[in-house]
Amino acid sequence: MGAVTLYINTTSSRCGACNRNADPSETEHIMVRMQGVGCGAKFEALSTDYYDFEGLYAIVQGMRPDLPFAPVFS
Numbered sequence: 291m292g293a294v295t296l297y298i299n300t301t302s303s304r305c306g307a308c309n310r311n312a313d314p315s316e317t318e319h320i321m322v323r324m325q326g327v328g329c330g331a332k333f334e335a336l337s338t339d340y341y342d343f344e345g346l347y348a349i350v351q352g353m354r355p356d357l358p359f360a361p362v363f364s
Contacts, residue, residue: 294319295360296333298350299340307331314353335360 295306298314305312305319308329312319319328336357338350351359 293334294331295335295337296354296357297337297339298353299338300346305329305331305333306335306337317356333357337362 296312296314297304297306303312303314304310305328307319308331310319310329311321311324311326312328312333313321313324316322316328317333319331319333321328333354334357336350336354336359338346339362340346342361347359347361
C-alpha cells in the first residue's frame, strides 16, 4: 500500500485507503477508541476535503503536526 492520507474534515475524518471513518489521533487506521473498522493503513499525509475557509488548513495541520499537509485544492 502506498502513502495513505488521513482526511480531517469539519465533522468527521476518514482514511484515504478505504474511505471509512478514522480516528484522527491514530497513526494507523486501527480504530481502538472509536466505533468502526480500520484497514490497518499507516497514515503518512494529512488533508481535508474542503477549501481553506476561515483558516481550516492551519487548524487541521495543528491537529496532526507530525504529518505533512497535502491540500486537495490548491
